[in-house]
Amino acid sequence: MAAQPSSTAGRRGARLSRETIVNAALTFLDREGWDALTINALATQLGTKGPSLYNHVESLDDLRRTVRMRVVGDIIDMLKTVGQGRTRDDAVMAMAAAYRSYAHHHPGRYSAFTRMPLGGDDPEFTEATRQAAAPVIDVLASYGLEGEAAFHAALEFWSAMHGFVLLEMTGVMDGIDTDAVFADMVMRLAAGMERRR
Structure with missing residues (x-):
């Protein structure tokens, strides 16, 4: 045979x-x-x-770009899901907690998400990254913020989340009750949204 x-x-x-x-x-x-x-x-x-x-x-660049786009899409979906049916402080806290959790559970993906600037030379990725702010902007509408004011507030929110997450992930805040510090920071951000009107 x-x-x-x-x-x-x-x-x-x-x-x-x-x-x-x-x-x-x-x-x-x-x-x-x-x-x-x-x-x-x-x-x-x-x-x-x-x-x-x-x-x-096609190439490593093609793969990396596709991965970035996928991660941005996943983050947008996550923020939309946790923000659904919530408004104001409740929504801000839920989104912040989800964002922080994603970064800790998916550190490599999170790194891919933050690798290219909003004003990068890839228009599609730039637009996708800007769209990541959309779920936060939708929540900010419940504070009476809209247009450029809402977009800037969303960028401030993202900056605070990103900075906190990086400090945690690099061990700078070891030995500190980061959960308490994080909750306090987010509530201060939420209070700031109210005053921005």
């Missing part, structure tokens, strides 16, 4: 898709970090060789 050809390579190739590769990259980021993400490193995680990934992604 003739030996049957091995189908291992075929199964491995069939398993790969752009979606599979992007999902693997997201997992890789949280474990290894942004700077470690390369085509060859990701291919190793997937049990294949680097060249096979190029059937689905």
Whole structure:
């Protein structure tokens, strides 16, 4: 009886898709970090060789950009979900807590989210990042803020969240009751929203 050809390579190739590769990259980021993400490193995680990934992604830049866009979308969805049905201080606190939790549970993805500035040279990513402020702006409307005032307030909110998260993640606030400090900071931000009118 003739030996049957091995189908291992075929199964491995069939398993790969752009979606599979992007999902693997997201997992890789949280474990290894942004700077470690390369085509060859990701291919190793997937049990294949680097060249096979190029059937689905054009380059490392293409992969990283796709990952960033996916993370921005996930954050927007998360903020919309936690803010739904909430207003004012309750909504601000819920969004802040969700944002902080995401950063701690997905440090690599969070790093990808903050890698490009709002005014970067990628118009689509720039617009997507600006849209990440939309759920916060919607909540700020319950304080009577709208237009440019709401957008600026959302940027201030994001700046405070990002700064706090970075201090936590780098260990600067080790030994401090960060939960209490965080809650106090968010409530002060919320009180500031009320006064901005």
